[in-house]
Amino acid sequence: MDEGFCIIEFLDGPHGPLSDYIHIEANAAYATNAGIPNVIGQKLREMVPDEADAWIARYGHVLRTGEPIRFEQELVATGRYLELSAFRLGSAEDRLVAVLFKDATARRDAEEALRSLNETLEARVVEEIAERRAAEVALQRAQKMESIGKLTGGVAHDFNNLLQIVSGNLQLLQSDVIGNERAERRIANAMAGVQRGAKLASQLLAFGRRQPLEPKVVNAGRLVVGMEELLRRSIGEAIEMEMVVSGGLWNAFADPTQIENAILNLAINARDAMDGVGKLTIEVQNAFLDEEYAAKVSDILPGQFVMIAVSDTGCGIPPEIVDLVFEPFFTTKAEGKGSGLGLSMVYGFVKQSGGHVKIYSEVGEGTTLKIYLPRVHDSEDVAAGPELLDMSGGTETILVVEDDDEVRATVTELLRDLGYDVLTARDAASALPILESGVKIDLLFTDVVMPGPLRSPELARKAKERIPEIGILFTSGYTENAIVHGGRLDPHVSLLTKPYSRQMLAARIREALNKR
Structure with a gap:
């Protein structure tokens, strides 16, 4: 112009x-x-x-x-x-x-186009920085989880062995103090301490995503409704409870026992947040997490989930600490009122199951915690009736393979009290010659994590090759990755977790022998 x-x-x-x-x-x-x-x-x-x-x-x-x-x-x-x-x-x-x-129209348009381009580039740079920062945070969290997992695994292995020694000897001692009320009370108190220690180790393993899960196809709505009486007893009469289960609910794939533990933990946390008075709402419904949502959250893929939400009308959580509630040993409760492992256990279990956890909270209004469990298209697994534990002993021969001398001595005495003949070995390498000796052995009872070049699963395989009718029962305070893969116990594997009671030992030994 x-x-x-x-x-x-x-x-x-x-x-x-x-x-x-x-x-x-x-x-x-x-x-x-x-x-x-x-x-x-x-x-x-x-x-x-x-x-x-x-x-x-x-x-x-x-x-x-x-x-x-x-x-x-x-x-x-x-x-x-x-x-x-x-x-x-x-x-x-x-x-x-x-x-x-x-x-100057062309110049003005060019300048505006350049400014728009710069703004776009700046937005992309900011977005890339945010994505890189999120990736770094996710990596740091993954590395932290890996470190915690290794730490808790090692601690759990040794700690549960110690608890097994204490527990086993207390149970052996019980028969010596029958009728002595004072001694019986002290043993009962000591056993309660063992159980608390075992729970602590279990929660640490859950947070570190190292616990052996036994997932099943479950209808979460039916499971939650079945917990109603237990939950009402746990939260008290002054708290109103409402359950809302949607129709057409999908099935989820997760360990039903751990789902129950998670819901019970959340209900008890809600009770404490409401100081015993308020309303607890548990909802179960289908949910879809799309790609946009998954892109904002690390460690989750988009897809279909079954969502369980636990809401309370309690005091709520301040925004500056709401992101810390899943950290182990972090608690909003008064000193001595909580271990700080309840929510971390829930978080670890859900993540280990391939799910997602989201928390919403407002001070003075309450808190909602949502658990997302992956959907499956399979039919619901039929729930077995109450397990009848056969705690009778027997006369069969059991080979106990355990590297901890005191654990080995304790379990040997427990088994002999039940009537069994017991052979012992301190590791898989020394157990193999006994299996090859021709001695009749009915059951291999072996620890999972032991020193030496021969691993327990390989020992079990060689035992089956030499004695096809032999029963196999694993035990451990921490399974490592020997018989657990993807957080799940390998198919057809029987595991007795330490520390175990005399009754549970008797029942699982009998079960393994009867399955032969």
Whole structure:
């Protein structure tokens, strides 16, 4: 577009002196840009009455002061963006102002496009930085979880062995103090301490995603409804409880015992948050987590889930600590009122099951914690009736393989008290010659984690090769990855977790022998 110019002459009018002007000269470029043909001789207020005051004030200032001006302006009529300059011709009495201009629309559009591009690039950089930061946080969390998992695994292995020694000897001692009420009470108190220690180790393994799960296809709605009586007893009569189970509920794939433990933990936390008075709501429904949601959350894939929500009307959690509640040993309860492992256990179990956990909380309003468990299309596994434990002993021969001398001695005595013949070995390598000796062995009872080049699963395989009818029962305070893969106990594997009671030992030994 050519550069244009015009000369304007100020006029007196109804609005006062110098309140209007006419164009006395203009080139073709002016008419094209202004969108007003035949502009010569026309008064401004008649051409553009809505814009006249602004133009008259601007050019009137040039006329009165003699000071040139430069400015940029978009014309309403044409949408063109102009660079303009104006200066006075002669004196103020001459009433003449010259205006020069050129079309800057292309430059303005290019600048806006560049600015938009820069804003887009900046937004992308910010987004990439946020994504990188999220990835770093996710990596740090994964590394932290791996470290915690290794730490808790090692601690659980040794700790549960110690608990097994204490527990086994206490149970052996029980028969020696029958009738001594004071001694029996002390043994009972000591056994309660063992159980608390075992629970602590179990919760640590759950948070570290190292517990052996036995997932099944479950209807979470039916499972939750079946817990109603237990939950009512746990939260007390002063708390109103409501269960909302949606129709057409999908099946989930998870360990039903751990689901029950998680819901019970959440219900007890809710009870404490409400100080024993309020409303607890448990909802079960189908849910879909889309790609947009999954992109914002680490360690979860989009898909279909079964959602279990536990809501309370309690005190709520301050926003500055809500992200810390899943950390082990972190608790919002008063000192001595909680271990800080309940929510971390829930978190670890759900993550180990391929699910997701989300918490919503508002101070003074309450808290909702949602558990998402992966959906499966398989039919629900038929729940077995109450397990009848056969705690009778027997006369069969059992090979006990255990690297801890005191654990081995304790379990040997427990088994002999049950009537069994017991052979012992301190590791898999020393157990193999006994299996190859031709001695009749009915059951291999072996620890999972032991030193030496021969691993327990391999020992079990070799035992089956040599004695096809032999029973196999594993035991451990921590399974490592020997018989647990993907967080799940390998198929057809029997595991007795340490520390175990005399009754459970008797029942699982009998079960393994009967399965042969």
